[in-house]
Amino acid sequence: MNRTPLLDLAAQYRGIGGEIQEAMRRVLESGRYILGPEVKALEEEVAAFSGTRHGIGVANGTDALLLTLDAWGIGPGDEVITSPFTFFATAEVISRLGARPVFVDIDPETYLFDVSQLEQKYTPRTRVILPVHIFGQPADLDEVRASAKDRGLKVLEDAAQAIGAEYKGRKVGSFGDAATYSFFPTKNLGGYGDGGMVVTDDEELAERLRSLRVHGRGPQSKYHHIDIGYNSRLDELQAAALRVKLRHLEAWNEARREKARIYDQSLADLPVVTPAVPADRKHIYHLYIIRTRRREELMEHLRERGIATAAYYPVPLHLQEVYRDLGYREGDLPVAEEVSRQAMALPLGPELDQVTQDGVIGAIRDFFLG
Incomplete structure (x- = not known):
């Protein structure tokens, strides 16, 4: 019996295999495998694609969410409003930092969280609104941003499933204070392993994330630390492959x-x-x-x-x-x-x-x- 997979990644590779092999060869011959020129180029290209100033490559989409919330100081006593209809990572990162996820019911037609219910979810502890562009469809971003601005809240777009999606003619990733992508292999822009990225216009946030992803490293050297950070680095092989795929x-x-x-x-x-x-x-x-x-x-x-x-x-x-x-x-x-x-x-x-x-x-x- 012929089998029909949910997504045929092998067929995708057959179409671009030559380009991928050339990219892999370039990295292997360079001797640079972690946070090198391929990562830097991918960060610039994804940021430009998203209409933002900065891209910060990390190990996976979950870490992209986690490091961003951590960089904002989210922790015990804080609340983050998000959707209950999404992959567990969206809420998991909130809990991992000791904060509390607060869930808003979804729209029955779009499956996006219902922005009309945000008002009843706010408390003095609310710090961030985390809309999810579920299955590749943008959330109601104007309404989310307006509501957040009225209360001085951060907006973090979970765009793990939505790179390239558009809201009112503008790509997602450029509406919130920051946005996150996943490069898990099954994503529309997927690598050959794990990978993720944060995009933002906020230079201070970008610098903090670049420190957090390498153990809270300071500017002096890799042996000086200014934060308790993470080991969350995007590798050169994944970045090179993703640069090929981004063109398609x-x-x-x-x-x-x-x-x-x-x-x-x-x-x-x-x-x-x-x-x-x-x-x-x-x-x-x-x-x-x-x-x-x-x-x-x-x-x-x-x-x-x-x-x-x-x-x-x-x-x-x-x-x-x-x-x-x-x-x-x-x-x-x-x-x-x-x-x-x-x-x-x-x-x-x-x-x-x-x-x-x-x-x-x-x-x-x-x-x-x-």
Whole structure:
């Protein structure tokens, strides 16, 4: 039986293998493997792509969030408002610093946190708003920024899944006080291992992050330390590969949008919910998500036909066992809970060919229409 993966990374490599091998050769021959010229060039290129002044490469997307919050002094007694419908890392970093995540329910059509509910979540301890551009769709950034400005709060965009997405004609990453990216292999801009980056216009924050990522190093030498920092460095091999992929990113994102449009049209008459995209957003479809009350049945039906799917996210963050002490109960954030029971990802990627996509669509239609 032919297998249809959720994302075919091997096919991606076949398309750019020569460029990747040349980039790897360049690094291996240089003798520089950590925080060298490739990292510096990637930082400049990603910052320019995002419309920001600074890029700071780190070991992964989780560290990008963690180091930024740490650089702002977030810690015990502080609260950070974010979404319950995202990967665990978004809340984990808040807790790791001793602060408290405060969750806002999501919009049932976009799955982004509902900015109209922010007001009721503020307390004197609120320090940061952390919107998540989930699945590649930008959050309501004007509303978030206005609300944060009124209260003197920081905005940190979690753009792990959204590099290249646009809000009102401007790329995400340039709206908050800082934004973070993940270069995990499955991301739209993914490496061949872990990697992450913070982008910002704030020069002081950028310098602090550059220190924190190398054990809080001071300007004198690597043996002088001004902070308790981290070992969170982006390596040269990953940076070189990412520089190759960055040149293809816009075309890849456009290909994803086209395949998402085909899904939208082909599934419109079925009892599934397909993504809603406001007119002022440009979605990059890190994942193509549908919702159905028959999720488990549909996933099994597709699995039997060799088609990979995945549930996103089956347990919302406020109901995770580790967060029982926060006091949330089932029913507190009903939209996130319902979406978590129904949402699933379909195969998607720039390399998904029409025959394969038609096979996925046909299998879904067979399930609902017989």
